[in-house]
Amino acid sequence: MNWQRVWRSLRAEFGRSPMAKLGVVLILAVFLMAIFAPFLATTNPKAQDLSRANEPPVGFTDITEDTRLVDGERQTVTVTTRGTLEYPLGTNQLGQDMYSRLLYGARTSLLVGLLGTTIAALAGVSVGMVAGYYGGRVDDGLMRFADVMLAFPALVLAIALIGLLGPRAVDIPDPFVAAGLVSDMPETTVLPVTVTFVVALVNWVWFARVARGEALSVREKNYVKASRSLGASDWRLMLKHVLPNSLTPILVLATVQVAVIILLESALSFLGFSGTTLSWGFDISQGRDLLATSWWISTMPGLAIVVTVIGINLVGDWLRDALDPDIEGESGGGMG
Amino acid sequence: MSDDVILRVSDLSTRFFTTDGQVNAVESLSLEIKAGEVFGIVGESGSGKSVTARSLIRLIESPGRITEGSIEYRDADLADDLREDHPGAVDGEFVDLLAIPEQTHRGLRGTAFSMIFQDPESSFNPSLTVGEQIAEAVEVQRRASSNPRSTRARTRSSAYSLRSYAAAAVLPGRGYVSAESKDRAIELLQQVGIPDPEQRVDEYPHEYSGGMLQRAMVAQALAGEPDVLVADEPTTALDVTIQAQVLNLLREIQAETGMTILLITHNLGVIARMCDRVGVMYAGEIVERGSLGDVFDRPTHPYTQGLLGSIPDLDAAGGRLQPIGGNVPSLLDAEMGDRCYFADRCPKAMEECLHKPPDYPAAGTDDHEAKCYLADHPYDKSQALPEEYFEEGEGT
Amino acid sequence: MRLTRFLLRRTAQGILVVWGVITLVFLLRFITPGSTIDFVAPLDASPELRQRLAEDLGLNKPIYVQYADYIVNLLQLDMGNSLLKGRPASDVIFARLPATLELAIAATIVAILFSIPLGVISATRRHQPVDYGATGFSLIGISTPNFWLGIMLILIVGVNLGWLPTSRRIIGFGPALELLVFEQRPVGLRVWFEHILLPSITLGTYFTALITRLTRNGMLEELGEAYVEVTRAKGLPETLVKYKHVLRNTMIPIITVLGLQMGTLIGGAVITESVFNWPGLGTLIIDAINSRDWPLIQGSLIVIGVGFVVINIVVDALYMYFNPQVTFE
Numbered sequence A: 001m002n003w004q005r006v007w008r009s010l011r012a013e014f015g016r017s018p019m020a021k022l023g024v025v026l027i028l029a030v031f032l033m034a035i036f037a038p039f040l041a042t043t044n045p046k047a048q049d050l051s052r053a054n055e056p057p058v059g060f061t062d063i064t065e066d067t068r069l070v071d072g073e074r075q076t077v078t079v080t081t082r083g084t085l086e087y088p089l090g091t092n093q094l095g096q097d098m099y100s101r102l103l104y105g106a107r108t109s110l111l112v113g114l115l116g117t118t119i120a121a122l123a124g125v126s127v128g129m130v131a132g133y134y135g136g137r138v139d140d141g142l143m144r145f146a147d148v149m150l151a152f153p154a155l156v157l158a159i160a161l162i163g164l165l166g167p168r169a170v171d172i173p174d175p176f177v178a179a180g181l182v183s184d185m186p187e188t189t190v191l192p193v194t195v196t197f198v199v200a201l202v203n204w205v206w207f208a209r210v211a212r213g214e215a216l217s218v219r220e221k222n223y224v225k226a227s228r229s230l231g232a233s234d235w236r237l238m239l240k241h242v243l244p245n246s247l248t249p250i251l252v253l254a255t256v257q258v259a260v261i262i263l264l265e266s267a268l269s270f271l272g273f274s275g276t277t278l279s280w281g282f283d284i285s286q287g288r289d290l291l292a293t294s295w296w297i298s299t300m301p302g303l304a305i306v307v308t309v310i311g312i313n314l315v316g317d318w319l320r321d322a323l324d325p326d327i328e329g330e331s332g333g334g335m336g
Numbered sequence B: 001m002s003d004d005v006i007l008r009v010s011d012l013s014t015r016f017f018t019t020d021g022q023v024n025a026v027e028s029l030s031l032e033i034k035a036g037e038v039f040g041i042v043g044e045s046g047s048g049k050s051v052t053a054r055s056l057i058r059l060i061e062s063p064g065r066i067t068e069g070s071i072e073y074r075d076a077d078l079a080d081d082l083r084e085d086h087p088g089a090v091d092g093e094f095v096d097l098l099a100i101p102e103q104t105h106r107g108l109r110g111t112a113f114s115m116i117f118q119d120p121e122s123s124f125n126p127s128l129t130v131g132e133q134i135a136e137a138v139e140v141q142r143r144a145s146s147n148p149r150s151t152r153a154r155t156r157s158s159a160y161s162l163r164s165y166a167a168a169a170v171l172p173g174r175g176y177v178s179a180e181s182k183d184r185a186i187e188l189l190q191q192v193g194i195p196d197p198e199q200r201v202d203e204y205p206h207e208y209s210g211g212m213l214q215r216a217m218v219a220q221a222l223a224g225e226p227d228v229l230v231a232d233e234p235t236t237a238l239d240v241t242i243q244a245q246v247l248n249l250l251r252e253i254q255a256e257t258g259m260t261i262l263l264i265t266h267n268l269g270v271i272a273r274m275c276d277r278v279g280v281m282y283a284g285e286i287v288e289r290g291s292l293g294d295v296f297d298r299p300t301h302p303y304t305q306g307l308l309g310s311i312p313d314l315d316a317a318g319g320r321l322q323p324i325g326g327n328v329p330s331l332l333d334a335e336m337g338d339r340c341y342f343a344d345r346c347p348k349a350m351e352e353c354l355h356k357p358p359d360y361p362a363a364g365t366d367d368h369e370a371k372c373y374l375a376d377h378p379y380d381k382s383q384a385l386p387e388e389y390f391e392e393g394e395g396t
Numbered sequence C: 001m002r003l004t005r006f007l008l009r010r011t012a013q014g015i016l017v018v019w020g021v022i023t024l025v026f027l028l029r030f031i032t033p034g035s036t037i038d039f040v041a042p043l044d045a046s047p048e049l050r051q052r053l054a055e056d057l058g059l060n061k062p063i064y065v066q067y068a069d070y071i072v073n074l075l076q077l078d079m080g081n082s083l084l085k086g087r088p089a090s091d092v093i094f095a096r097l098p099a100t101l102e103l104a105i106a107a108t109i110v111a112i113l114f115s116i117p118l119g120v121i122s123a124t125r126r127h128q129p130v131d132y133g134a135t136g137f138s139l140i141g142i143s144t145p146n147f148w149l150g151i152m153l154i155l156i157v158g159v160n161l162g163w164l165p166t167s168r169r170i171i172g173f174g175p176a177l178e179l180l181v182f183e184q185r186p187v188g189l190r191v192w193f194e195h196i197l198l199p200s201i202t203l204g205t206y207f208t209a210l211i212t213r214l215t216r217n218g219m220l221e222e223l224g225e226a227y228v229e230v231t232r233a234k235g236l237p238e239t240l241v242k243y244k245h246v247l248r249n250t251m252i253p254i255i256t257v258l259g260l261q262m263g264t265l266i267g268g269a270v271i272t273e274s275v276f277n278w279p280g281l282g283t284l285i286i287d288a289i290n291s292r293d294w295p296l297i298q299g300s301l302i303v304i305g306v307g308f309v310v311i312n313i314v315v316d317a318l319y320m321y322f323n324p325q326v327t328f329e
């Protein structure tokens, strides 16, 4: 692996491709949103204000009919609500600020996406490397197991596992709040643990396949055979030769998997199998029954997902075009 | 052998407009090929041989373009056909292939001229049988000749709508390739010496060996009974004994059909065995041309001399081109400059060579010509460049 | 012949995978917190009743006996009684299966109908507006979560424009066809079509986008292959060069990726069903999980697993048809 060459071709492709630049900008924006959510948010995303429920985004006006008791008589009145800058993206049925929820939703998506991908990659690469390097029965056994895992559509398996295990979550203290830099914001960020592990569990197989393929081909190289005959230990050989050779395809795969996992997480939250309520998928499901009256509740978080995933896919394309690895299981997955 | 010119290429320039700059792969190339002869083009790797071949069949794709010149092909009937619609393209019995519409040109491919490519393995579609692919070439010819020699009909027969293709996919017996063409493919395979042609016709390219594939490619190129065959390094990818077999095959077929062959190679032995006349290519130009005897026995251009000088006995050395000192020239327009392109490597370079590129002698009447000042006047030691020039220029 | 041999081999392999699936599904119950009997027995059940129920369901036997029973029953297509519906789980599942199949097939048709022509046009008109349009569409298409797309379609086409119904199925394709054939009433088919249109677009968009992208990139790559020039040099009509040669070979990578994405199709169907209240396997499995209806959970997981294995065999056969170099040895 020649890192200088990798770097150079990445830079060359970046300079050539406006889409790569767009992707990087989008991803940077989402990252900044997620990290600095407490500063960017205008209202505590969990704070409810029922008197301000279902307000439209700024610039929009919402006209609804409501039945009220006026002097002991039922009357239909027309209620006009104008969106205000206080809630730039409107509010949901609990009067929570959609804009602030969008920022905090980015945290959940990125946390699960990055952590889930990391776990999947570590597990998958280890299994794949061992299978490909040793070959024979170890390989057969591990790969048959992978086949069985692949026989369950990821989303179905994830639903089954989370539905049966029950979603669990841990609270991670927010460093900005802990340091006293902001107040009135949630003191913790919720990491949905079960979801993270399950999305990793249903996606490790892709990494295993890539790593196995690379290990199979590296194993046959002469310098590896030579070092083996000189008595180098298997682990050493794997870490020194197999792993570095697999890194480019794994990097490209990992990028795309972040998108796949973010989509999977949003689907799970949408179905109610999540461990947190601060999630784009959850908000979409909340707005679903209010489509006729409050379209923005579902629309805004959905747009956030699309923009994020487009960004990641563009970066994935950039890496693929620049590094040109030959892998399957790519193309990051619109439905998890 | 008749002395009639069948293909007349004048001032052909083909350029590639790449991100690194303009590449002058073929530069003002002129040559005449006579009916029934084997004309050889020899040159180092990267000298533009393949681009020349592809230009002749108009297969240059973006970012490349034929920017100048004409390729005139002699065919009296075709000329008559086209005279009315494309008067600019017709000159006597000659038709300028670069001036006719793409559709008309496609009607000529495979039937008027066809091509054998450098690498047999990648020249067949891996997912169709070899027989099917040869039969396609037969079919092209069959459909063209069922409308004898009328350009409009040729154009029409070379068009094949998406609808016909879709129908063929659904309705049995409606495919493009007819049963007769399939039978002809078997004959052709037999003719090029493939054993068990009835069985081989249904096999896929990966089931053939390299030598057999090259024979199959010869069969495919012959399928349309072309007048001119362009063979771009037909034997480079093969090992020596099979090389000889394929060359013999080409010779036999040429003797039988009297077709014209343009043979491209960087193997001087192949040229010596096969060709009547030769062009030596350097940096996109033909720098010397003439009969085999003239060029090989009395080379004028220092480049040709260098090529030949480095091979005392053509057959013994296997005829491979030996590297000559110095760099292969850059074909980037920006780096070519206004001088003899060989000057950097020429042991006889003179002052004038650095100021203006040489051309063929103005009064060149005989068949043997070279693009070099030495063809005009003999080498004069006093004109030679100072020693330092050669120390710098050579051996890098 | 090559194909028959392959199918036999692949079926044998498939049976092994299905056995793995069945075993994994069986084990799923044991990783679940809480005792199964808690979900089966009424809240106020006496200890005796609980005991009897556990015996009835065989929950007291050793695991390997339970496993053997389970396999034997499955071989007889007996998946147990659904706790939720009180009917055999297999009945419930097979009653729901057509809805899911219809949806998946409709989505696949939508996808293939639009994507391949779009990809071809895009590749042959490179750097023209059509190409940019198609590329943009496919980027957005593969990046959009389909449940959100479904909701947006409901919002725009259903709620705002009021053109199409936005939930439920009303009539299956079979009955609708019967209505047309035996009673000459096309209304059934119309209702069926109106109901399936939005769900199948929702499910099909990702695949349309994905295949468009694969077709375009695959064709561009394939057009650079040496043999393309050769086919042109022999004077073959351009239609045949593009479709018989290039597109055909482009199908090979497309099929590879599609095979790997079939899980996405099924997962997508589950969530699409939930958006449109489509009475298929997807909504069934979510209900079953939420109510811990074990026979139903196991049954539907197995049916999905088997379906997936079958789809993959079909995909491999297609792959083999397009790529004669593959021998599967």
Ligand SMILES: Nc1ncnc2c1ncn2[C@@H]1O[C@H](COP(=O)(O)OP(=O)(O)OP(=O)(O)O)[C@@H](O)[C@H]1O
Residues within 6 Å of the ligand: B016, B018, B023, B025, B043, B044, B045, B046, B047, B048, B049, B050, B051, B052, B063, B064, B266, B331
């Ligand atoms: N598609 C292309 N794009 C850019 N440059 C090209 C392209 N095809 C050919 N060239 C350039 O044209 C020049 C001549 O190439 P060509 O293939 O004709 O050489 P050749 O004489 O056939 O060499 P060889 O013996 O290796 O086949 C080369 O410098 C090459 O870089």
Ligand code: SF4
Residues within 6 Å of the ligand: B301, B302, B303, B340, B341, B342, B343, B344, B346, B347, B348, B349, B350, B353, B358, B371, B372, B373, B374
């Ligand atoms: S023109 Fe001059 S530099 Fe060029 S080949 Fe002739 S002598 Fe050499």
Ligand SMILES: [Mg+2]
Residues within 6 Å of the ligand: B049, B050, B051, B118, B232, B233
């Ligand atoms: Mg060449």
